[in-house]
Amino acid sequence: MTWKTIEKKIHEKLDSRIQSWYTHNPRRIYIDIAQEDIEDVARFLFSDLKARFIIASAVDTPRGGIEILYHFDFARLPQVISVRIFVMKPELKTKSIASIIKGAEWIEREIAELFGVTFENHPNPVHLLLPEDWPEGKYPLRRDQ
Amino acid sequence: MTEIIPIGPYHPLQEEPEFFRLHVEGEKVTRVDIEIGYNHRGIEKLAESKSWDQVVFLVERICGICSTSHPAASVLCQEDIGGIEVPERAQYIRTIVCELERIHSHLLWLGLAGHFIGYNTVWMWCWKYREIVCDMLEKMTGNRQSYAMFKAGGVRRDVADEDVSWYRKELDKMKPALDLFKGAVMDDPVIHARTKGVGVLDMQHAVDYCVVGPTARASGIGIDVRKDDPYFAYEWLDWDIAVLPEGDVFAKTAVRILEMYESVKIIAQCFDKMKPGSVDARIKEIPPGEGIGRAEAPRGEVYHYALSDGSNFPARYKVRAPSYVNIFSNEYACVGYEVADAALVLAAVDPCYCCTERVMIVDDSRGKSGTMNENELIALSQAKTKRIQEAMGL
Numbered sequence: 001m002t003w004k005t006i007e008k009k010i011h012e013k014l015d016s017r018i019q020s021w022y023t024h025n026p027r028r029i030y031i032d033i034a035q036e037d038i039e040d041v042a043r044f045l046f047s048d049l050k051a052r053f054i055i056a057s058a059v060d061t062p063r064g065g066i067e068i069l070y071h072f073d074f075a076r077l078p079q080v081i082s083v084r085i086f087v088m089k090p091e092l093k094t095k096s097i098a099s100i101i102k103g104a105e106w107i108e109r110e111i112a113e114l115f116g117v118t119f120e121n122h123p124n125p126v127h128l129l130l131p132e133d134w135p136e137g138k139y140p141l142r143r144d145q
Numbered sequence: 146m147t148e149i150i151p152i153g154p155y156h157p158l159q160e161e162p163e164f165f166r167l168h169v170e171g172e173k174v175t176r177v178d179i180e181i182g183y184n185h186r187g188i189e190k191l192a193e194s195k196s197w198d199q200v201v202f203l204v205e206r207i208c209g210i211c212s213t214s215h216p217a218a219s220v221l222c223q224e225d226i227g228g229i230e231v232p233e234r235a236q237y238i239r240t241i242v243c244e245l246e247r248i249h250s251h252l253l254w255l256g257l258a259g260h261f262i263g264y265n266t267v268w269m270w271c272w273k274y275r276e277i278v279c280d281m282l283e284k285m286t287g288n289r290q291s292y293a294m295f296k297a298g299g300v301r302r303d304v305a306d307e308d309v310s311w312y313r314k315e316l317d318k319m320k321p322a323l324d325l326f327k328g329a330v331m332d333d334p335v336i337h338a339r340t341k342g343v344g345v346l347d348m349q350h351a352v353d354y355c356v357v358g359p360t361a362r363a364s365g366i367g368i369d370v371r372k373d374d375p376y377f378a379y380e381w382l383d384w385d386i387a388v389l390p391e392g393d394v395f396a397k398t399a400v401r402i403l404e405m406y407e408s409v410k411i412i413a414q415c416f417d418k419m420k421p422g423s424v425d426a427r428i429k430e431i432p433p434g435e436g437i438g439r440a441e442a443p444r445g446e447v448y449h450y451a452l453s454d455g456s457n458f459p460a461r462y463k464v465r466a467p468s469y470v471n472i473f474s475n476e477y478a479c480v481g482y483e484v485a486d487a488a489l490v491l492a493a494v495d496p497c498y499c500c501t502e503r504v505m506i507v508d509d510s511r512g513k514s515g516t517m518n519e520n521e522l523i524a525l526s527q528a529k530t531k532r533i534q535e536a537m538g539l
Contacts, residue, residue, distance in 0.1 A: 027374060028225060028437055052368070053355045054439075055470075057450045057463035069450065071437070075367070078374035080437055082450075103355030106473055107465075129182035140190060 003077050006049060010081075013044055027078045030069075035085045035094050038070070042097040042104075045072050045081070053101045054080070058111045060143045065089050066115050070097070070104075087117055089144075096122040114141040150484060165475070165491060172483045177476050192462035197223055197297060197431050200459060204449070205291055207464065210253060213246045214442030215464065216295040218449040221376055222438025223297040226453050227431050233378075235299035235424040237415045240378040242286065242294050243440070244408040244415075248319065249278040250443035251401040254495045255326060258398065261489060262339050263527035267329055274322040281315050284308060299425030309416055319409050327402050338533045340395035344490030346478040347392050354474040357467045358445020359404065360494045362388045363396035370441040382414045394486075394493040401443075401495075430457075442467055444495050468496045485529040488522050 010031075017040075019032040033041055045051040051072040059067045065088040072081045087094045096119035098105040108119045109128035116139040119125065127134065139145060150167050164183065168176035188207060192200050200223075204215035217239065224231065252275040259267030279289040285304060286292035294300050304312075330336055346356070351364035361368055367388040371379040387403035389396040433455035439448045445467030452461040471494040479490045 024434070024436075025225070025228065030435070052352075054446070054448055055450075055463070055465035057461075057465075059452055059461045071448070071450070073373070076373050080374070080439075082437070101355065102353040103470055103473070106469065127182070129185040131182070140187065 001049070001074065003074075003079055006074060006077075006079075009049060010045075013048075014041060017041065028080055028082070030082045030084060032084045032086075035087055038083070038085050039095050039097060039100065041083055042070065043100050045083070046101050049074070051081070053103050056104065056107045056111065058115045058117065058141070060115060060141060061086075062143070066092060066117055068094070068111065068117070092116055093118045093120060095120050098122055113139070115139055116142060165479075165487075167479070167484065167487055169484055172485075174479050174482055174484060174487050177479045177487075179472060179476060181472065189462050189464060192459055194458065196457045197453075197459065200451075200462065201295060201297070202293060204464065205293065207466065208442075209290060210250050211246060211442040211444060211447075212291045213242050213294065214440050214447045215449070215466075216293075217243055217377075217440035217442075218438040218447040218464075219451075220295045220297045220438065221440060222436045222449040222451045223431055224436075225438055226434045226436030226451065227297075227428065229298055229426060229428055231299055231426055232423045234303075234419055234422040235426075236378040237419040238285075238300045238302075238304055238424060239295060240382070241304075241412050241415045242282070242292060242300075243377065244411045245278050245282050245285075247408045247443045248405050249275050249282070250495075251405050252278070252326075254443075254492075255330075255398065255401065258489070258492060261492065261523060261526055262336070263530040264329075264336070267326070270322075270329075271326065274319065277315050277318055277322075281312055284311070296425070297431070298428040299423070301425075303424045304419070306421075313413070313416060316409060316412055319405075323402065323405050323409070326405075330398055330402060334537060335530060335533050335539065337395065338537075339486075339530055340393060340398060340489070341391075342393055343482055343486050344394045344478045344493055345392045346474055348390070350474065350477050351392065354477065355470050356445070356474050356494075357470055358441065358443070359397055359400045360445060360471045360474065362386065363400045364392040365390035368446075370439050370446050374439060376440060378415060378418075379411075381418065382411055384411050384414075394489055397493045397495075431455075444468055445471060468494065472496050483529070485525045489526060 017033050017037045022030040024030060046053060051074050054071040054073055056068055056070045061067050065086050068085050068087060070083045094117060096108055098108055106128055108122055111117050112119055112125060113127050113130050148169055150169060164180040166178035167174050188203060192203055195203050201216045201219050204219045205212050207215045252271045256268040256271030282292060283289045286294045286302060346364050348365045351361055351366055365388060367386060369386045372386055384407045387400045389400055431453050433453050435452045437450050439446055447467060448465040450463040451459045454460040475491050479487050482490060
């Protein structure tokens, strides 16, 4: 598939859910969506468009929540699509995409322990990097702690 | 009834911290639990207190083997934020350093894998020829490892014109050495018996686990950042990526050997095409914004994401090393094989624990568990090679 085809398909399927589309340069695209749409968007990109899930990255923002970017790319194409969701404090709950994308299992465990985000329906929600006796409620990459 | 055989907390082959809990029934592995984090150093947090220039040095400390891959992704990330153009000569020099590193890293792995199955000659030869590459890197950058060569906007040192003929002469020594390794691995019946059909990661599982680098390319997935999202000088050069469909330990080995030939080709072309010129764009600052940098390390795609608030420090710095996704795939690739093969399979992704981060074996039929140390596991693996050699009458 060419990038044009992929771009068209994303618009056709997701236009109603995309809150903003920002092209930083022709190879780097950032898409903002609502938090509840992440499962559908991840399923569409990974299963239907055969995107590869690269990684997710979280940022603690001063805007009362944590931003999570899910980075995807497509075979033989230079574009990276970063899908952004915003998870509000203090609940910090979002849906897990690990049942859709096996490769997302570790990074969700990592974001959970470093930022305190709860990924609902995660198949194995235990510590990944931090030791098992790490104190509850301490999150190393949070700015409010 | 479960027998647990713990392997770790140091990888028996590569002597880095990791922990694998192998559940076995008799000799067969039925399940693998992987624990990482023993080497978690909080580099992402630390990056937030370093200036953009210092971040490049910091990420160079993530991995001691592919020490230039993280700086490569880091400078690409910073250049992505600022939309910075880099002089052509610097791009060629960066490419040479990256490819020299790929050869040395693959030789290091091949030597260790050889030692592990009882082929100590392969080990010695690999490490002998690796010296050539390390010498070239030392002359070019001043260091055998951790080169501190890259900076946002260019490189820190130029390549002296009078040294180029020496680099070419040294590079020419690599081709016959690679032929030697190719012959030693590809034509050896015992290596075939030990590695073919072992630790198979089929294409569908490779996709599901989102693996990268030689691990993906040995499972038939033709992805390579150097081709897909070309950076540095890669798009100006003529070279191929090696893709094999089998997904076993043999394919992973073969892909790495074939890749070294391509690296030699790439380096030679860089010397041909390099023209005199500046090697540094001399950038002043990184503007506010976010950026992504990705580079093909010897183990696969290194991925950096950074958020800049316009200050001299990153507001957030995220690093994803290739082993992070590749090691996880061992959860599948080890199952169904013998314990003697398990450590070979675990090592076949060329895991880098410093980047990501031990083996316990559980016998489900006898309810026993115990830890294996390096020597026991290597002895187990080498004994299997010996049995195969005897059965073949060698």
